[in-house]
Amino acid sequence: MSGDGRWIAEGAGLADIGPIAAREGLSVLEIAAEEPSLEEAYLALTSGQERPQIAPVGSKP
DSSP states (O other): OOTTSOOOOTTOOHHHHHHHHHHTTOOOSOOOOOOOOHHHHHHHHHTTOOOOOOOOTTOOO
């Protein structure tokens, strides 16, 4: 769990989280994917850092 009360599920798609939570009897109020913002992507590209990982919508990791 993150410091602000969010749970982070790496390697699972959004469509996978709801059924898993339901099976475990957990209430889920919101499910959202975190992706780099346009600003973060721009800064990474222009600062010589490695390119940010951005997956197409609906794709699974």
